[in-house]
Amino acid sequence: MKRDAIRATWANFINNIFIENGETLFKWDNSWLRTNTKTDLIKIFFVIGTQNLEKDKLIKINNELSRSNDLLLLNKFEDSYENLTLKLLYSLDFLSNNLKKLKYVIKCDDDSFVRVDLIVKDLEAFGPKMDDPSISSYVTYKETEQNQKGLYWGYFNGRAQVFLNGKWQEKKWFLCDTYLPYALGGGYVISHNIVDYISRNLEYLSVYNSEDVSMGVWTAALNGINRVHDIRFDTQWKSRGCEDNMLIRHKQSPSDMLKMYKNLIESKGLALCKSQSVLRKSYKYNWNVLPSMCCK
Secondary structure: OHHHHHHHOHHHHHHHEEEEOOEEEEOOOHHHHHOOOOOOOOOOOEEEEEOOOOHHHHHHHHHHHHHHOOEEEEOOOEOOHHHHHHHHHHHHHHHHHHOOOOOEEEEEOOOOEEOHHHHHHHHHHHOOOOOOHHHOOOEEEOOOOOOOOEEEEEOEEOOOEOOOOOOOOOOOOOOOOEOOOEEOOOEEEEEHHHHHHHHHOHHHOOOOOOHHHHHHHHHOOOOOEEEEEEOOEEOOOOOOEEOOOOOEEOOOOHHHHHHHHHHHHHOOOOOOOOOOEEOOOOOOOOOOOOHHHOOO
């Protein structure tokens, strides 16, 4: 099961982050492998829509919830590929209304391997500006003199053609000939003010077939949001390979996750990959040109 693979691997990395004397610390310490140490700094939720769910499946899910305590069960939608955008909407609405100390949300797919500890470390140190020299070789963003009030961080595309047929078909799309710039859905980060904005305007937002495309539309008009493209997010439809500095790797099987987890345990967090490889090239996003020219 994908959820069990995540629980057994990268979800454990939240225990590399802890608070001591009021200060957030980040340390690779394998001692948590032998204990049940938990932190309240980060919460992991697996969201499941329970509308129209068969009784025997609901019983199994409730048994899993009692065992793991990490499922977010929402009865407002039926869990299906076609309802992924609704799933995102209702999930963010729940988080906005129930986690009042929320700072950021890392949204990812269940086939993504996430260095949650490193993402949180960068957020604590550099968010929302993300302008530190130590990460400048990875990130690109549009220069602005405005006060950054929020963050939308991931691997962006601004030149994507609209799908007119197939599983990603967008029947309601009318805004322009391409999708608006958006962070690819394998994994991205949004700040709490984006979450709150979406929750407040839930009933007015257009729901497109692709949840990541929808997020790009919902945030397009927001002022003061720092949109940060980061090549460490390997979140396209096919993995670009494996590099030790990657923060998210999309399209990973449970066995892939176990291998990366083993590599990190043995190297004390230094080596994500058994051997690094580049299968496809990444691009830096050019925020100073029209979106159709963004991504060479």
